[in-house]
Amino acid sequence: MFYAGLALNGLAIGCVAALAAVGLLATYRVTGVFNIAFGSNAVFCAYVMWQCVRVWHLPLAVAALLVLGIVAPGVGLVLERFVYRPLRRSGASGLLVATLGVLVLQLGLVFLLWGGRSYVDAPSLLPAGSVRLPGSLTLPYATIVELCVVALIAVLLTFLLRATRVGLMVRAVVDDRDLASALVPADRLAAGGWAFGSFLAGVAGVLWAPIYHLDPYSLTLTVLETMGVAVLARLTSLPIAVVAALAIGIGQTELTAVHPAARWQGLVDAFHTNLFVLVLFAALMVVPRLGIRDSGAAGGGLHRQGARRTSRVDHISRLPLGALSLVLALPLFFDPADLRASLAVPALAVVFVSLVVATGYAGQISLGQAGYAGLGALFMAKLAGAGVPWLLALFLGPLLVVPLGWLTGYPAIHRRGLYLALTTFATAAVVARFVFAQPVFVGALVVSRPRGFTDDHWFYALELACLLLALLLVRSLHTGPMGRALVAMRDSETAAVSAGIDVRRMKVFVFACAAGLAGLGGALTTSAAQAFNPTDFDPVQGLVWFAAVAVWGVDSALGAVVGAAALVAVDVGTVSGVSSLLIGIGAVLLGRFPGGIGAAVRRAGDWAVRPVERPLTRRLSPAGRAVARAAAARARERPVS
Template sequence: MTSLNLAIAGISIGAIAALSGIGLLVTYRTNGVLNIAQGGIAALIAYVFREMVVEWKLPIWISAVLSLAVISPVIGLILERFVFRPLARRRASAAESLVASLGVLVLTVGMTAGIWGLGSRGDAPSLFPARAVGLPGNTRIGVDALAELALVVAVCVALSLITTRTRFGRQVRAVVDDRQLAELSAVPADRVAAAGWAVGTTLAGFTGILLAPRLQLTPYGLTLLVLETFAVVVAARLSSMPVAVLTALAIGIAQSELSQFHVTGQFSALYLAVQSNLFVAALLIGLLVVPGLRELGGDAGSTGRFSTRGAPPSDPGSLADQRRDILGKFGGAALLLAPLSFAPADLRNAFTVPALALIFLSLVIVTGYSGQVSLGVAGYAGLGALLSAKLAAGALFGLPALPGLAALLLGALLVAPVGLLTGYPAIRRRGLTLALTTFAVGAAVSRFVFQQQTFVSGLHVIPLSIAGHMLSDRWFYAVELACLGLGLLVVRNLHEGRLGRALLAVRDHTEGAAAVGVDVRNLKLLSFTVSSVLAGLGGALLTLGSTSFDAEQFSPLNSLLWFTAVVVFGADSAAGAVVAAAFIVTIDTLAPAGSATLAVGILALILGWLPGGLTSAARQGVIMLGRLFTDADTGWPQPASAGIAQAAEAPSTRRRSVPQALSMPTSSGTPATYRRTVGDGMSTLTPFGQTLIVWIREAARTTGPRTTGRNPTGRNPTSSQAAGRMQ
């Protein structure tokens, strides 16, 4: 094929990526939400379209209209109205929006997998006829490529006409320019936001339907492919649409052009990998090399909102507390030990629990304790698995084969340098940039290592044996538990004492921590490194448990699912990590494929109402019940007011001109809210707990005489009298 023919072949994929990029940008510029769920929605629509055409035998054009003009935009409108508008209303942090869109991603992938299964389908219908037309000069171009290019042009022209020529378009540009000023100018910003979502999801639908016939359609595969087109919006720094379109076409064409060269020798595999994964390469390079995305709104990389629990009290708690604590630990241990008595098949299923729990613990360290978004954990896990297996088989750098247990631990430790290296970009990066960078690292490792024959072909996972004896299933599970115990110990050490305080300080307020001398840089590196080792250990156990290295197990999509699961179950809770692992494994064992994903997605969206995660909610429930019983007579804990509160209550000595004319009282400075916030005993409660307390008090006030009887403001509303006098 000539270069020209190759370029034409590349246009097609470039055009599809451009459509995806335009959709992402429209949603992002109008809403400030980077729709990570784009991939999931694309896959869902592609499956719906296939269902209509292949199973229901509807004509292609009816199916296309139904799925692209009805279902896609409606999905967008529903998401805006029920997920993202409530978040915007309560001024949720950018991190919460990020988790919500991850939740939607996980939910849509779960739905697709749940309805249509994980198997691949080669019969996805093509929207455009598979014919080619001749161009002058012995070149031919596929109708689909022409149509896709035309579609990109049409979308660009339509968008620019609408935004420059119509009244609604002006409003869109006003909202994009300054949402707050738009609302001040009586412009309905919500309508603009909804339109942004509808356009975004519609273009996601196009992306899905157009990509589907080019590959073996699977829910995960298609979703991932669409996520890789994020390279385009990264190149556009999240703002410029022309740059996004041109980048998309350029990558598409470059990918096609590169296929005409053949590199021989040791770099041939690398060359092929880069050529076939140019989008991932561009995503990673775009994030590492080019500075600063033009991010809207707040800091999506700070996860403080999801990890509200503080350090354990530095003084040992009361005896009762300690007893309850020990009881809880025994309960958890008993649950984890239970599989030892299971039937062999069930025990094998349980193998995944401690392994997954370790991976989740690694996220607890990075996200819960250190406050960084990490969307690439599957990469570390997979590396751990690969390195351990190679060490055990004696296939790593000519090292002799190591005994199983040593290979397992050393393999995990060898992930540390990788964690350290990827921790560096995280020192200065925040927000979406950090989220996307970690994702890109995970995706790159997956594409360039796990899927490369050079690294994984002929990889033989040797079952674990100690002192020459192969471990029985029970003993293997016991080894897993021992590893998990080790992980829990590390996590505890990271959460307690000086180190724990310093880490929490960095999470809660990085600049504040630096200002009093906390070594922010080394602490971030430490948490990334330790976390990568735990993930590596978990990954190695995962592979040992399933007796083969499966690249799918460490797909970048799993990073997203796992991160979402950890946030849902409480990002700062080690117990939550174990419960989350047990939850996912149990559902995956009992229910059809995709159910666990679906469940995590649903829970993530519910998280909008349960800040702090399920663990926090459960923890609060227990605390509340305890208080209800112990404090029933005395009411809520009494104020511990002192210091400034008392000082401020002293009569004011500052001279003030009292407005005699209106006899309106100026503020007396009574610190009513001081006493309320300090005195309510809410200080140890998470936001969810506080909401619950308010509900319970409301209930108590309406049903019984037991009220605290405190005047809410301590002041009389006198202004209405003053107003009366003015008339």
């Protein structure tokens, strides 16, 4: 069944998605970077636009000129100069973390400047009204304008890149910036590319904001979800991206006309509202390879080179552990309000530690830990509701997440770098949209703590015990043959395979472990708050967590615990947005300080306890030399027995 009226509505949605997808692809074509921060860039520009029109009361045209002509390209120029240019020789992982950092930074900025409030009165640049078509159908002018903008960008970009000399130079810079820098003004071309990409993000944001709510998280997520279209186009074909976006938009509205039996209606509704997420997930499963140079080591470049403490932990690294346990025990003596806030620390720390296992030890980038954490919480609540003793449910729930991690680990076997990151992110997005957002699943949950743990002191102590358990598990994964195998896999999969390590099983195992740990962290988070809060497990939150762990040293479990404590402390002690801003700045700078804060501390520690240097050659008196010579001669004469 096909309804023309619905199709026209779908066309409007598809247009908007096509705009974001084309922007994303165009940015990739002119900069060589798959810009995950495209969404946050769009949101930032949309907020500036709102500020100009609704607060400063500038005329719409002036505001549009200011935002699209100055602010958006300016942001691109600044990012190119201070973030991407210093990273031009780093691999896919370094750029991925940098773009994530920019995303988190821009979100933090939006939270800081506008308090993260969402607005429904975003100014619209598009004309109101619509064209009447035969058969009592109407086509809004806005859709026509959007279609024209999409077509214009696609055609213009294709022409520029294919047929002009500047386009050729831009492609040369994207291909090999070192070589290009000897032939063309590479820095200026790259800056121009980023300005253009950022301009497109601005256009997308300004056009999107009036259609959706102007809201930092949901709008960023909506833009991120259109990445499915870009993946379908294998990041290369603009026409495929446009057609796919329009088709999904139309499919989405056509599905609203499907009315199956009442019990399936909820599922169909979930389908049509979240078709883009599904397409992102399906596209990542089906499309074998992106048209992208992504051959770098899976998590390479995130950890400090030469950080190989897989042997027994020596007494020096026990020192910070002791100090840390003292600090973590401190909240037990806080006043009740502060203790209540501190409850989030061990829970978050467990989630962070799960990221250290997946990304730090095994080199598998995972942006989807938020999904596992939420599932752990959900399972625990369901079990508790079904009559399982709470303490048992607390561990049984996360255990149920392990098979899911096992299952989602399979796609990771052949994926790496950006592709793996997108796949894990899509998993979290699917879980968020189809589970956490469905009242069927999250309604009527039992999340209150049982007797004995209603007192925050006891619960905090329990959380610390769980964290200790997690750290012990992680240590067993990091030391001995297992730890060496994981590190070998992280450094070079090929070498690991040829050394007889079963890389496939290892990867799946690591994902399962990380999922279980994240589930435990999620269960603790929910129990601490005594409420299942879907925003705690928002996929975008997962991106922030990943960036935070990367900043604190992705292969440092202690760093992760400290990072969790710092994140909660900053969140509680300052206005919202500061923590994101700090994490973002840290992640952006990570390319210059590989290994993050953890590695810096370890380097300082190594320096402080370095062995006292002794002169290598001992000076001998002439008599001493004679004795040494005689001893050596005797040693030579002695027959080998």
